[in-house]
Amino acid sequence: MGQFLLKDVSYYYSKDRLILDHISEKFESGRIYVILGPSGCGKTTLLSLLGGLDVPKEGSIIFNGHAIGKKELELHRRKNVSFVFQNYNLIDYMTPEENVRLTATQDPKPILEQMGLSQDEMKRNVLKLSGGQQQRVAIARALASENPVILADEPTGNLDETTAMGIMDVFREAASFYNKCVIIVSHSYEVAKRADVLFELTHGKMKQIRMEDLQKTVTEE
Amino acid sequence: MGVCGRARLYLSRNKGKSGILLALLVVIGTLVLLCVSIGNAADTSLAVLRERLGxxxxxxxxxxxxxxxxxxxxxxxxxxxxxxxxxxxxxxxxxxxxxxxxxxxxxxxxxxxxxxxxxxxxxxxxxxxxxxxxxxxxxxxxxxxxxxxxxxxxxxxxxxxxxxxxxxxxxxxxxxxxxxxxxxxxxxxxxxxxxxxxxxxxxxxxxxxxxxxxxxxxxxxxxxxxxxxxxxxxxxxxxxxxxxxxxxxxxxxxxxxxxxxxxxxxxxxxxxxxxxxxxxxNKTYESSAAPLERLSGIVRMMVYVIAAISAVMLSLILFLWMRDRVHEIGVYLSIGKKRTEILGQHIAENLMVAALSFALAFGICMAVSGAVEQTVGAAFFAEKEEQEEKPWERRDVETEEIPALVRIGVLEILEVAGIGGMIILISTGISSGVVLRMKPKEVLSLMS
Structure with missing residues (x-):
């Protein structure tokens, strides 16, 4: 189980350039959250704070009731969250199997098979796989870690629509079957449609939007 | 997957870089090992000379x-x-x-x-x-x-x-x-x-x-x-x-x-x-031992110079290669690997190559030690012959019985292993430290 709580979180590079402005929100396991917003609005910064890559200037991030301190960021990344990036971020001299083994506590083959990779593909260099396959390997690595939260930054940004929907199916399975809390930052309308909860981040503020307002929001972006 | 496992994978999958590193370390290892052996041979001969000449x-x-x-x-x-x-x-x-x-x-x-x-x-x-x-x-x-x-x-x-x-x-x-x-x-x-x-x-x-x-x-x-x-x-x-x-x-x-x-x-x-x-x-000592003293001093200086140049060269090369590894470091940081663990992998990679290069350098040195011994001995005695006219030089004839034995023993191996280890630690620390000192977010920014 993973429950994230943002408590009055602010982030800025300078006082006159506020990126995140006193955000308070809650993220729970078993659900897919999608955060929408224009480029440069702070979506990736928010994901970095949630993932322990940086610390908020003000406020606190609480995971399962425990505030993440500066000295616990490494442990937080190792034990609580898994990242999935737009450009996959796999280790380029390793095979899919070896990439998943970096975080896996068990044999990585079943989870890679589940992601649709053949035995042959598991032993190839990751750079010899298609973009969709590489992203599946990245997700397999996130799932294999058994960390309760997946943070995905534009996970379908480099993929065609069909492949992107396949990836969203995997996230859905992660939330429903593995009971993960999946937080996705995206521009994509199609990705947003698959969310359980939708947020919009503009001018440093984050607000929840209804599914029926989604079309309007995406059009405005 | 542990640090050594990842290091082994990196080396085996990046054969070009591993080969260049191996060649460089073989050259460094051979030079340092030869210099240390010559220096120790000179020191040993000096000790015998001092005792004998008085x-x-x-x-x-x-x-x-x-x-x-x-x-x-x-x-x-x-x-x-x-x-x-x-x-x-x-x-x-x-x-x-x-x-x-x-x-x-x-x-x-x-x-x-x-x-x-x-x-x-x-x-x-x-x-x-x-x-x-x-x-x-x-x-x-x-x-x-x-x-x-x-x-x-x-x-x-x-x-x-x-x-x-x-x-x-x-x-x-x-x-x-x-x-x-x-x-x-x-x-x-x-x-x-x-x-x-x-x-x-x-x-x-x-x-x-x-x-x-x-x-x-x-x-x-x-x-x-x-x-x-x-x-x-x-x-x-x-x-x-x-x-x-x-x-x-x-x-x-x-x-x-x-x-x-x-x-x-x-x-x-x-x-x-x-x-x-x-x-x-102590003119007998000065005239007979001075060439060896000088040789020993020059060789020691060479060891320091080679070690310093090696450390600089290695640091530069590793630093240049480090730019290609920012992505990898960013991935490791994002999955929660400790900085010390990442640095440990880099050190392990270089030490693995160093161990192989050291074995090769040892083989090369064993093969050429005879020739080096002759060259060093010839240089040493040639210098003494030039001084033969001085009356106290007559006693130097005895010193020809003291060979400058260029032998690679446990002492030399330990000394070179120590020097090599230090060079690798310093070079890897400097090159990796530049990236590892950054915040994970900065590393990920560099990646993108």
Missing amino acids: GYFLVKNDMQNGGYQYVNDQMVQDILECGDIKAYNGMDIRYFYVENLELVPGRFTGEGDKKAKLTRVLGNTDTSLNEYFVLEYYALKEGRHITPEDQCKALVSEEFAERNQLSIGDTFTVRLDDERVPEEIKGGITSHEMEIVGIFCIEAALGAQSSDAAECDIEENFIFTDTEFIRSACEDYGYRMDTFAEGAAFFVKDPKNLNRVVENVQGLSDYNWEEYVITKN
């Missing part, structure tokens, strides 16, 4: 400036207690008549003077430490040297022995010079018997050679004897001596420390050092 200082009363206090047994003991002195030779010179024997003729033979039978007898605690023998003006041809335990023994020249048909074990008698001796003492002067224990030859004459010289100044007529003989003979004058009229030479354990030892001796407060003159002599 250096000494002579303490004598400063008669010319009014010093009348002779070096005596107590003073010798006090100086020996200062430490770092391995041996000493107390010296006396007295004149004796050899009435039953024939000397190499000089001025007084022609004049029919009774001094034609007067010769110089040199008392020594240990004749092997007498300057004539130390500097190889004279060499022992037969028998043995006089030692501190001897009583009434003699070393004579081969000319003196031939002229009088004397050989080892023969005895002859001598009588103290009685000139300028009060009449009441003259009557007490008797003959004293000496036994020949050694015969010396003169390699390079220093004293008088012409027939105008007095018999006692002709080197062939010199007789070396022990201290006890001189002292017991001088009892004929009516007293027992405990002094060394010609002073005492003290041989230090390491001639490199000669100055320090002399300073310690001069610190003995029981003696008025203005009454004595101290003469230092």
Whole structure:
């Protein structure tokens, strides 16, 4: 189980350039959250704070009731969250199997098979796989870690629509079957449609939007 | 997957870089190993040389400036207690008549003077430490040297022995010079018997050679004897001596420390050092060991220079390659790998290559050590031959028996492993540290 709580979180590079402005929100396991917003609005910064890559200037991030301190960021990344990036971020001299083994506590083959990779593909260099396959390997690595939260930054940004929907199916399975809390930052309308909860981040503020307002929001972006 | 597993994977999947690193480390390893071996060989030879050549200082009363206090047994003991002195030779010179024997003729033979039978007898605690023998003006041809335990023994020249048909074990008698001796003492002067224990030859004459010289100044007529003989003979004058009229030479354990030892001796407060003159002599050491000292110094300097250049080169190369590894580091940081673990992987990679390169360098060094030994030996002895004309150089001939053995032993391997390990730690630390010091978010920004 993973429950994230943002408590009055602010982030800025300078006082006159506020990126995140006193955000308070809650993220729970078993659900897919999608955060929408224009480029440069702070979506990736928010994901970095949630993932322990940086610390908020003000406020606190609480995971399962425990505030993440500066000295616990490494442990937080190792034990609580898994990242999935737009450009996959796999280790380029390793095979899919070896990439998943970096975080896996068990044999990585079943989870890679589940992601649709053949035995042959598991032993190839990751750079010899298609973009969709590489992203599946990245997700397999996130799932294999058994960390309760997946943070995905534009996970379908480099993929065609069909492949992107396949990836969203995997996230859905992660939330429903593995009971993960999946937080996705995206521009994509199609990705947003698959969310359980939708947020919009503009001018440093984050607000929840209804599914029926989604079309309007995406059009405005 | 552990640090070593990842390091092994990186090396096996990046064969080009691993190969370049291997080649570079083989070159560095070979150079450092050879330099360390040559340096150690020079040091070992130096240690043997120092021990063999020695250096000494002579303490004598400063008669010319009014010093009348002779070096005596107590003073010798006090100086020996200062430490770092391995041996000493107390010296006396007295004149004796050899009435039953024939000397190499000089001025007084022609004049029919009774001094034609007067010769110089040199008392020594240990004749092997007498300057004539130390500097190889004279060499022992037969028998043995006089030692501190001897009583009434003699070393004579081969000319003196031939002229009088004397050989080892023969005895002859001598009588103290009685000139300028009060009449009441003259009557007490008797003959004293000496036994020949050694015969010396003169390699390079220093004293008088012409027939105008007095018999006692002709080197062939010199007789070396022990201290006890001189002292017991001088009892004929009516007293027992405990002094060394010609002073005492003290041989230090390491001639490199000669100055320090002399300073310690001069610190003995029981003696008025203005009454004595101290003469230092480590020219043999300086002339013979200096080339090796220089070689050792140059080699040591080379090791430091090679190590420094290697560290810089390795750091630069690894730093350039590190730009290609920012992505990898970012991924590791994002999945929660510790910075020390990432640095550990980089160090493990380089150490694995270093271990292989070290084995190759060891093989190369073993193969070329013979050739290097010859080159180094030739350079060393060529330098010495240029100095052969100096009189004290004669003693250097012995140093040719001390080979500069370029051997790669456990000591050399450990030394090079230490140096190599340090170079790799420093280089990897510098190159990886640049990226690892960044915040994970900065690293991920660099990635994108």
